[in-house]
Amino acid sequence: MNPAMSFDVNRIREDFPILKQEVHGCPLVYLDNAATSQKPQVVIDAITRYYAEQNANVHRGVHYLSQLATREYEDARVKIQRFINAAESHEIIYTRGATESINLVAASYGRKFVHEGDEIIISTLEHHSNIVPWQLLCEQTGAKLRVIPINDDGELLIDEFAQMLNSRVKMVAVAHLSNALGTINPVKRIIELAHSRDIPVLLDGAQAAPHLKVDVRELDCDFYAFSGHKMCGPTGIGVLYGQSHWLESMPPVYGGGDMIALVTFEKTTYNTLPYKFEAGTPNIEGAIGLGVAIEYLSGVGLNRIAAYEHELLEYATEIIGAIPGVKLIGTAREKASVLSFTVGGIHPHDVGTILDQEGIAIRAGHHCAQPVMKRFDVPATARASLAFYNTKEEIDALAEGIQRAVEVFS
Amino acid sequence: MRWLKAFSGQSKSSPEFEIEIDWEMAELNELYQQVILDHNKKPRNFKRLETANRQQEGYNPLCGDQLTLYLEMDGDVIKDVGFQGQGCAISKASASMMTTSVKGKSKEEAEVMFEEFHQMVKGELDPESEQNHLGRLKIFAGVREFPARVKCASLSWHTLHAALEGKGEAVTTEDEHRQD
Numbered sequence: 001m002n003p004a005m006s007f008d009v010n011r012i013r014e015d016f017p018i019l020k021q022e023v024h025g026c027p028l029v030y031l032d033n034a035a036t037s038q039k040p041q042v043v044i045d046a047i048t049r050y051y052a053e054q055n056a057n058v059h060r061g062v063h064y065l066s067q068l069a070t071r072e073y074e075d076a077r078v079k080i081q082r083f084i085n086a087a088e089s090h091e092i093i094y095t096r097g098a099t100e101s102i103n104l105v106a107a108s109y110g111r112k113f114v115h116e117g118d119e120i121i122i123s124t125l126e127h128h129s130n131i132v133p134w135q136l137l138c139e140q141t142g143a144k145l146r147v148i149p150i151n152d153d154g155e156l157l158i159d160e161f162a163q164m165l166n167s168r169v170k171m172v173a174v175a176h177l178s179n180a181l182g183t184i185n186p187v188k189r190i191i192e193l194a195h196s197r198d199i200p201v202l203l204d205g206a207q208a209a210p211h212l213k214v215d216v217r218e219l220d221c222d223f224y225a226f227s228g229h230k231m232c233g234p235t236g237i238g239v240l241y242g243q244s245h246w247l248e249s250m251p252p253v254y255g256g257g258d259m260i261a262l263v264t265f266e267k268t269t270y271n272t273l274p275y276k277f278e279a280g281t282p283n284i285e286g287a288i289g290l291g292v293a294i295e296y297l298s299g300v301g302l303n304r305i306a307a308y309e310h311e312l313l314e315y316a317t318e319i320i321g322a323i324p325g326v327k328l329i330g331t332a333r334e335k336a337s338v339l340s341f342t343v344g345g346i347h348p349h350d351v352g353t354i355l356d357q358e359g360i361a362i363r364a365g366h367h368c369a370q371p372v373m374k375r376f377d378v379p380a381t382a383r384a385s386l387a388f389y390n391t392k393e394e395i396d397a398l399a400e401g402i403q404r405a406v407e408v409f410s
Numbered sequence: 411m412r413w414l415k416a417f418s419g420q421s422k423s424s425p426e427f428e429i430e431i432d433w434e435m436a437e438l439n440e441l442y443q444q445v446i447l448d449h450n451k452k453p454r455n456f457k458r459l460e461t462a463n464r465q466q467e468g469y470n471p472l473c474g475d476q477l478t479l480y481l482e483m484d485g486d487v488i489k490d491v492g493f494q495g496q497g498c499a500i501s502k503a504s505a506s507m508m509t510t511s512v513k514g515k516s517k518e519e520a521e522v523m524f525e526e527f528h529q530m531v532k533g534e535l536d537p538e539s540e541q542n543h544l545g546r547l548k549i550f551a552g553v554r555e556f557p558a559r560v561k562c563a564s565l566s567w568h569t570l571h572a573a574l575e576g577k578g579e580a581v582t583t584e585d586e587h588r589q590d
Contacts, residue, residue: 347498349473350442353556357438366474379474379496408442409450409499 007308012300012389015040019389026359029394034179034207034338034385035363036229039293043232046292050285057281059258073284076291077274083294084224085215086241090273093247094282097238098206099129101225102173104240104277105202106133108250109171116142118170123148123156123185124375125178128368130204134173148174150375154181154330158189165197172201176208176224180369180383181330182313182338184212191220200246206230210387211309211336213302216241228286233293237286240277247273254279305388309337312386316395320384323402329381340367340381343402346409348382354405360398440552441559442499449503454510459492467580468495468569470561475501479569486517498562504550505566511547517574523547524567530554531563 013019016038021028030038050072056065058073074089081089095101114120120134124147138145146169148161156174172194177184191201200222205214210231216224223246228237242250252259252270256279261269270276297305316339321328325344343351352364363383366373373380384398459480468477475497482490491509508527512520526542529535533554537544553563561583572581 347502349498349559349562350500353441353559354438365472370474373474379476409447 007304007388009308009389009391013391015042015296016389017041017044023359023361024357029358029360029390029397031384031386031390031394031398032361032363033210033387033390034230034367034383036235037210037232037387038389039234040232040296042296043234043289043293047234047285047289050288054288055284058284059275069284072288072291073282076287076294079291079294080239083214083298084209084241085217087217088244091241091244091247093240093242093274093277094287095225095238095240096236096283097227097229098204098225099227099238101223101238101240102130102202102204103133104253105171105173105223105225105242105250106137107253108277109200109246110137110141112250114141114143114170117168118143119146119166119168120144121146121148121161121164121169121172121174123174124150125154125156125181125183125185125369125372126173126175127179127204127206128370129206130173130175131371134171143170144168147371150183153332154178154183154372154376155332155334156183156185156190158186158193161190162193165193165199167197169194169197169199172199173204174201175204175206176214177205177211177336177338178330178369178372179207179338179385180367180372180381181332181340182335182385183330183332184208184334184336186334187221188219195220207337210297210305212306222246228290228293231290231293232296233290234283234286237283237290239290244273247277252276252279256280258282300388306336308388309386312390312392312395313337313339315392316384316386316398319395319399320402323399323406325406326402329376329378337386339384339386341383342378342381343405344409346405348380350409351382351402351405354408355398355401358397358401358404360394360401362398437552437555441556443549443552445507445546445549446499446503449506450499453493453502453506455492455513456494456506457492458494459490461490462492464573464576466569466573468565468572468582469580470497470501470565470583472561472583473498475562475565477501477505477565477569479505479566479573481570481573483517488512488515488517488520493566497565498559500550500553500559500562501565504563507547507549508566508570511545512570519543520570520574524571527567528564531560 018038054068056069058070077092078089080092134145146164149157176187187203194201202223203221205224205226209226222243224241226239229235259271259276259279261271327342329340348364355362365380461482462480463483464481466479477495480492491513493505523543526544530537530551531553537548537551550563553559565583568581
């Protein structure tokens with residue numbers, strides 16, 4: 001049976017209190033999920049419960065509450081480990097989000113393994129968070145940043161990538177799923193090619209984690225970065241997955257409490273993984289909330305989510321793509337969640353404002369991916385990004401809204 | 411459907427639809443008035459000014475709007491003005507109407523208009539009840555109902571302000587962001 005068929009979206013919608021509200025007198029149509037997802041009631045409840053019943057600092061107290069908070073916090077780590085099928089829970093490092101995860105690798109791995117004359121490879125369709133940390137590293141070390149080109153559909157040119165690999169390349173960092181175009185990159189192939197030359201690969205999974213089943217051992221990626229808030233969890237919590245042997249060989253980036261074993265003024269011995277990278281009191285509420293979000297997503301089923309969203313994206317591509325004047329930006333064969341487009345001569349911001357008056361939330365702008373915009377020679381696009389709680393009726397509302405924008409500007 | 415009716419009520423079709431207009435639609439109509447749509451479609455002074463003796467770049471980094479402003483100053487008077495760039499309807503129309511409004515004005519007069527315009531789009535000055543020198547620029551008062559668009563309307567004015575001060579560096583609307 002087609003898994004999308006058995007998907008009861010109306011029941012799912014009941015889990016998200018925010019979806020019941022009206023905006024500007026119209027039912028909210030939330031199509032800005034690539035920016036951040038909405039939160040189910042179970043996540044909201046978990047955060048409230050934590051502060052109402054469990055709040056204490058972790059890893060520090062002998063008292064009841066501290067032990068309770070520590071257990072909840074560490075249980076969430078195990079949930080995350082299982083969610084992405086990591087070998088060990090200590091390979092899960094809590095961060096503030098995918099951005100911090102990538103910065104952590106650039107700073108720590110970079111400090112140890114990247115030197116003048118080395119090369120870092122990223123791709124044209126990266127989010128700024130997977131560009132700028134590597135630029136900073138290159139500035140500091142004298143390494144060179146190289147960029148995998150894409151074709152007019154927004155797909156990476158893998159043959160050109162293979163040509164770029166050489167002994168000077170010390171890291172390949174690419175998005176699993178592009179936030180601006182929706183392209184699903186052939187990451188397994190990328191990893192195979194890089195590993196054949198012993199080059200580690202970091203995947204920016206900020207967009208992929210809520211939409212695709214991620215198995216870091218099957219992918220065999222060295223690092224995987226993602227954010228809680230894009231996958232039904234709270235803001236301010238994210239994950240860096242790293243294979244143990246890398247994390248063990250990398251120096252800490254932040255010093256402070258929790259990341260040490262023994263401190264004297266002469267020498268400090270660092271704590272074991274994962275605490276070596278988690279200085280200071282962490283985002284306990286965020287970790288617990290993310291753990292619950294992951295349980296919720298697993299309950300719905302990532303494969304079912306992916307199948308339903310695929311059907312929805314195909315529908316949206318057909319309906320929106322058929323509107324005269326609409327040009328789809330990003331037409332890769334393998335896509336998920338994201339529909340980026342321009343409407344005739346109308347600036348995406350004007351489209352966004354007009355849709356907003358209809359209660360429809362989309363993103364208008366460069367999506368923190370200015371090089372992609374430049375590649376397609378547009379200053380900005382309008383972007384509708386789907387989640388598993390969106391419906392075909394909402395796509396129809398979007399289509400009507402776009403048509404109205406065309407009328408206003410005709 | 412109420413949308414279609416609201417707009418057709420304003421412009422092309424039968425008047426019986428006018429009863430459908432509600433306040434939000436009225437706000438949107440006020441934002442995208444015909445004059446603004448017209449200036450967006452046919453921006454005035456949209457050219458590189460060969461006689462310019464000042465040039466200033468302006469950016470709105472959050473949305474990627476970009477503007478180059480050219481001024482020909484004759485002492486303290488803006489003798490001629492032109493602009494190029496890309497942006498949304500609000501930013502383009504605002505730049506276009508700004509150029510027609512400040513041409514021939516003194517630096518001092520233009521700075522007063524900058525202040526008043528800025529206050530108006532932020533909702534701090536009501537051009538109908540308070541004294542001002544905005545004239546036709548009052549049409550942008552509707553922007554105050556759309557906080558996300560204030561930066562679009564004021565980009566060209568920030569750029570003009572920087573050009574008049576002779577800063578030379580590109581200005582961005584980010585300072586505005588922090589103030590708001």
